[in-house]
Amino acid sequence: DIQMTQFPSTLSASVGDRVTITCRASLSIESWLAWYQQKPGKAPNLLIYKASNLESGVPSRFSGTGSGTEFTLTISSLQPDDSATYYCQQYNSYPRTFGQGTRVEIK
Amino acid sequence: EVHLLESGGGLVEPGGSLRLSCEASGFTFSSSAMNWVRQAPGKGLEWVSTISASGGATFYADSVRGRFSIGRDNSKNAVSLHMYSLGEDDTALYYCVHGWNALDSWGQGTLVTVSS
Numbered sequence: 690d691i692q693m694t695q696f697p698s699t700l701s702a703s704v705g706d707r708v709t710i711t712c713r714a715s716l717s718i719e720s721w722l723a724w725y726q727q728k729p730g731k732a733p734n735l736l737i738y739k740a741s742n743l744e745s746g747v748p749s750r751f752s753g754t755g756s757g758t759e760f761t762l763t764i765s766s767l768q769p770d771d772s773a774t775y776y777c778q779q780y781n782s783y784p785r786t787f788g789q790g791t792r793v794e795i796k
Numbered sequence: 797e798v799h800l801l802e803s804g805g806g807l808v809e810p811g812g813s814l815r816l817s818c819e820a821s822g823f824t825f826s827s828s829a830m831n832w833v834r835q836a837p838g839k840g841l842e843w844v845s846t847i848s849a850s851g852g853a854t855f856y857a858d859s860v861r862g863r864f865s866i867g868r869d870n871s872k873n874a875v876s877l878h879m880y881s882l883g884e885d886d887t888a889l890y891y892c893v894h895g896w897n898a899l900d901s902w903g904q905g906t907l908v909t910v911s912s
Contacts, residue, residue, distance in 0.1 A: 723898035738898035785843035
């Protein structure tokens, strides 16, 4: 199974800050990676697919990069509405696996 | 607009069984792979199972293989998850999710609690 390691587990930043979350795969997954945002009490929402493609309707301040085993999700200018937990997920192979999540807090 | 409505969750004793259902609308169901993803209280996301559009291919997490069975009825735009030999570790919110690769649309989930 491919293990997905996400860090940091928690980060606290101010409105307007640039924020980066990293996700590392235990094996190469090419670009078969997605990022999700989950707010408390809500279902997850797809942000990025195939490592760097922005899902329709997602604000352009979100971006994704990477391939192989190292990936990043960047929020270029953190907004209050971005307070949430973010997950990466590989879909290169089964079983599909998620990272442990990164909780983003607004200072 | 994609709409996924789960049902069938509830309280079940350890060793018991439960059947979850998901009614889908807003897309061509018979052309779409479907998934179940769960989230234990206060924990992260765990992929559970995927079924191909035709139903001919199914995939399971190691933690549920042999105990859970995913199915679909394309005439009713519905996907199901039969769960057997439930244990307390299966307590979670179960989401019905659309997608073969990235998981692009999620239901609101149905809560399964395994407890005596």
